[in-house]
Amino acid sequence: MTREEKAVIIDELSQKFASTPYFYITNATGMTVSEVNQLRSLCFERGVEYRVVKNTLIKKALETLDTDYTSFDEVLKGFSGVMFHPESGKVPAQLIKDFKKKSGSDKLKFKGASVDTALFVGESQLDVLISLKSKQELIGEVIGLLQSPAKNVIGALTSGGQNLAGILKTLSEKED
Structure with a gap:
């Protein structure tokens, strides 16, 4: 060579x-x-x-x-x-x-x-x-961790809204 x-x-x-x-x-x-x-x-x-x-x-x-x-x-x-x-x-x-x-x-x-x-x-x-872990895997984990609290809050709010609506419906039916 x-x-x-x-x-x-x-x-x-x-x-x-x-x-x-x-x-x-x-x-x-x-x-x-x-x-x-x-x-x-x-x-x-x-x-x-x-x-x-x-x-x-x-x-x-x-x-x-x-x-x-x-x-x-x-x-x-x-x-x-x-x-x-x-x-x-x-x-x-x-x-x-x-x-x-x-x-x-x-x-x-x-x-x-x-x-x-x-x-x-x-x-x-x-x-x-x-x-x-690759860079993409680490970014995915960080995004998942960041999204987790927001998902929990949204989940609690939506389930609470459904529970509240259910309670109000039950109370309105009892008054009849």
């Missing part, structure tokens, strides 16, 4: 890292061709972009960004693949877990992830990432 080709890849990766708030670095050493094809198919189904890139190119691309990714230095060893998802930090984590369960092997290893510039390093962080 020439220097110009490397520069192009570094530039592309830099733009991808800057524009995608959620990316994962994985290790797929020892996977068979059919397992890699399964992984790529699963990535396509879930809207995850998967690329295998040299560690030095990933490192140089990360160095161009404002965020400090020096804790990824230990992660960028061996075989590395990068997973990008534009909307959720949870989708790639769930994909890795599902792939391990489906394939019955631990060949796909989670090395690290950046979720809205928060860094997660090590296989033990995978369950933490799966439990993260």
Whole structure:
């Protein structure tokens, strides 16, 4: 690979890292061709972009960004693949877990992830990432919490109105 080709890849990766708030670095050493094809198919189904890139190119691309990714230095060893998802930090984590369960092997290893510039390093962080809520889920919960008191007040007022009407009707019928 020439220097110009490397520069192009570094530039592309830099733009991808800057524009995608959620990316994962994985290790797929020892996977068979059919397992890699399964992984790529699963990535396509879930809207995850998967690329295998040299560690030095990933490192140089990360160095161009404002965020400090020096804790990824230990992660960028061996075989590395990068997973990008534009909307959720949870989708790639769930994909890795599902792939391990489906394939019955631990060949796909989670090395690290950046979720809205928060860094997660090590296989033990995978369950933490799966439990993260997306921005849309959090907004939905906040809206639900904000709407709940208003719904309770409206419900009380409408049921109270029906009760009051029922009481008045009963009283008017008794006077007859």
